[in-house]
Amino acid sequence: MRGGGIYNYLAGAGFDGECFGLHMGGLQNLNLGDGNGNQTQMAILRYQYFHDPFLGSCLESIYGGNHVRIFKQQTSGAYFLATSAEMDSTTHHNLGWDAYDLGRNNFIGNCTDVAIPENVTINSTFVGDIIQDGWRYTTNVTFTDGLLPQNRTFWNHYAQVQKVGGAVSDGLVAVLEIQMTEVQ
Numbered sequence: 001m002r003g004g005g006i007y008n009y010l011a012g013a014g015f016d017g018e019c020f021g022l023h024m025g026g027l028q029n030l031n032l033g034d035g036n037g038n039q040t041q042m043a044i045l046r047y048q049y050f051h052d053p054f055l056g057s058c059l060e061s062i063y064g065g066n067h068v069r070i071f072k073q074q075t076s077g078a079y080f081l082a083t084s085a086e087m088d089s090t091t092h093h094n095l096g097w098d099a100y101d102l103g104r105n106n107f108i109g110n111c112t113d114v115a116i117p118e119n120v121t122i123n124s125t126f127v128g129d130i131i132q133d134g135w136r137y138t139t140n141v142t143f144t145d146g147l148l149p150q151n152r153t154f155w156n157h158y159a160q161v162q163k164v165g166g167a168v169s170d171g172l173v174a175v176l177e178i179q180m181t182e183v184q
Helices: 006-012 056-063 099-112
Strands: 029-031 038-040 043-047 065-072 079-086 125-132 135-144 173-182
Touching (some): 056 065
Antiparallel strands (some): 125 135, 135 173
């Protein structure tokens, strides 16, 4: 049992470690705005197809899907989660059009057990529950804008995810407030 922390929450949302613990990509860095400069990711978790802890992330590695990189702001204790949807292994896990927005929406759907529509707005809100290893997580999701860089070249993979004549992302950030309660 993992306790009620971030990794247990993400396992309840269908994410866990890499296939057989192997990671072939590079670690990402992110400036979390706390004055500490760039921080290196704590971990990357991949979607577990069928919530299978043994082969689920291996299937994600083959067929593509969602993954999440975890960062923690030391000054506030807040977690920053970078999500995206990647293509299958024949494309070397490249990101496709709208990979950031799609990854965000798929992730929110997994955390709330609610189907998230493609076109969310700043007025969109979602609430839902997941249960994992004796903990209930009630997630309230709201969207905000103005937190992401407008300059597309500051985005990883920007040339791959940007539609012709479109933006890299809709610019919205999902803010998750999570209430944990232990269940018997």
